[in-house]
Amino acid sequence: MRNLDNTRRNSFDFHKLIVESKKTTRIDPDYKTRLLALEDEVEALYNTYQINFDRNILETTIPNAYPDNNKGDLLKLYNYKSKLIQNLRTEITTTNTRRIINTCQNCTLSEINSFDHILPKEEFCEFVVNPLNLFPSCTICNSYKSQFWQENGRRLYLNLYLDRLPDSQYLFVDIEYNNNTFGLRFYLENRFGIDENLFDLIESHYSRLHLLERFSRNSDKVITPLQNKIKPFMNLLPMEEIITMTIQTANLNRNVFGMNYWESILELTLINNEDFIQSLRD
Known part of the structure; x- marks a missing residue:
């Protein structure tokens, strides 16, 4: 975004x-x-x-x-x-x-x-x-x-011409790995002191457009390509180097697509998850 x-x-x-x-x-x-x-x-x-x-x-x-x-x-x-x-x-x-x-x-x-x-x-x-x-x-x-764009005089959605998106991360994802399947839960959290009114508007926007659920439903378009991108290099490079390059690529994409770009947030969470790393070795 x-x-x-x-x-x-x-x-x-x-x-x-x-x-x-x-x-x-x-x-x-x-x-x-x-x-x-x-x-x-x-x-x-x-x-x-x-x-x-x-x-x-x-x-x-x-x-x-x-x-x-x-x-x-x-x-x-x-x-x-x-x-x-x-x-x-x-x-x-x-x-x-x-x-x-x-x-x-x-x-x-x-x-x-x-x-x-x-x-x-x-x-x-x-x-x-x-x-x-x-x-x-x-x-x-x-x-x-x-037609529902405001409630009690307050807008319900971000106006991306006017509302300056914060440089801080507010989108996060929890990962559970069971029976070779990744369970994901995207959520919003104001960990880094974003203005409360702006964060409330972000929460409303994400909730009313069902973005967290839509991210989860589309997660395989991130997980499988990331696995396929990494596996060919596992016998050529140390895992630490692969992890570093993956993090660098995800952060470069955040610079282009937004600090809270959901695909990059998911990639960063996966590459720092022990279960995901182990799934690459299995």
């Missing part, structure tokens, strides 16, 4: 590009005219969004409560497969080293195949194509999130 940057463009200019891209049809020849009639009001709402975004207080944003006809017009602006939206996805997920991140950073498990509307589009139709309200996501995370 890592932060992404989405501050390279003017948000309302993007809204206007989307509106301009809409074609006039015989079925609804006045669609674009109706959108243009809303433009000044929507621009003012975008300005408010920008202020709240800059202060990281999006949970204070009040929906404009458009009537159904205006709401329907605004919602039709969003089409994940449209060229402008796909270009936005590429822009957001391209790193400074020109590497494209294609894994959902809400979970670091599944492929990006949607945009998460940080303020839900059904409630905040005015921000349906606001780039600062669109986060590249997988449909699994999107389905878990649904």
Whole structure:
């Protein structure tokens, strides 16, 4: 899990590009005219969004409560497969080293195949194509999130544009080895003094997206490749050297994919586990 940057463009200019891209049809020849009639009001709402975004207080944003006809017009602006939206996805997920991140950073498990509307589009139709309200996501995370994004004025999920992830480890895993099978339990713990409000938000995010259980279900994609990567070298190198190299590789991956990248956390725990080392010798 890592932060992404989405501050390279003017948000309302993007809204206007989307509106301009809409074609006039015989079925609804006045669609674009109706959108243009809303433009000044929507621009003012975008300005408010920008202020709240800059202060990281999006949970204070009040929906404009458009009537159904205006709401329907605004919602039709969003089409994940449209060229402008796909270009936005590429822009957001391209790193400074020109590497494209294609894994959902809400979970670091599944492929990006949607945009998460940080303020839900059904409630905040005015921000349906606001780039600062669109986060590249997988449909699994999107389905878990649904429309429930805050509770009693507090956000329930990390906003990875705004919430700076800590440099300290908070994700851990316990391992039990019985009958040639590894039992895993991922858990969160604030061992290193992370701000309590941020840690509470991290716990909520992981819990509501069922990340700990999803990590466990996907653990064999880490365990078996790690075993297969190590075994060919066991007759060539001392085990201590293999362990050192494995730790170094896992930490390099944490630098790229995040301090609490679940695959690296699992690899580090495995390589320091006596039962795992013995399983390599059996």
